[in-house]
Amino acid sequence: MSEEPVPQQIKPAHTNWIRVSLLALGLILIGVGIAWQLKLPHFASGLPRENAIMVIAPYRHQGTWVFDDSSAGLVEEPFVAGVPEMIDVIVKDIPDAEAGFRLLFSAKPFPQYQKKLVWLRGEGDGNYYRFSDSEMEGWICPAMFKYYKTAPKELYVKAEPLK
Template identity: 60%
Template structure:
């Protein structure tokens, strides 16, 4: 994809954060390995986030971003990122490459409630 800003709509399914993106061929794509804990923190102030929320993300900083994720290693076709201000780490599976041609050294994200 060539957009500078991207958006997905995660929700909980069977106690797991997942998202659908038909354009990218992803249905109930799960977040795993530390990322669910990051999501729990980033949506803490969003009522009923488990029913769905909007997640904006970009390789470039943008006004109001909540988290800066720093790449630190590749593993099993995916990539590990660190949210330094929260001392958290999470692995993003190869679905990352549906949005970025290569793993960005940093990416920024923000969660918003659905209207």
């Protein structure tokens, strides 16, 4: 007696394709969620911060003020077009500021802020601001949008020693 082969049930090809697609989508969503939670630069760099007061630590590099912010994907981001001179004014009483200082800034007043900057105009991808108590003005580059969705009408700043 010979046994006849038992026919195997054939599943439609589209069922397997749907399962694979759903699995891939699920894995992608899990990966994006993990990257978001870990604030990996690629995912976090394009998102403005939600803090009320931001902090960076500018320092002198190759003759101008720059700063790093790894969470925003910025390395040696330079201040240009009048802003270095504005920084010179606010750090004049900080010893060894060239080696680095703490710069607090906010779109809203905070206790003991040092200077208020007033928005003048947009130009290129950046914005011009001036000190409210003088005619000194400077251009803040598009890196500002790592911190704000839109250019604030006012910025409040304070420089203080790192130590």
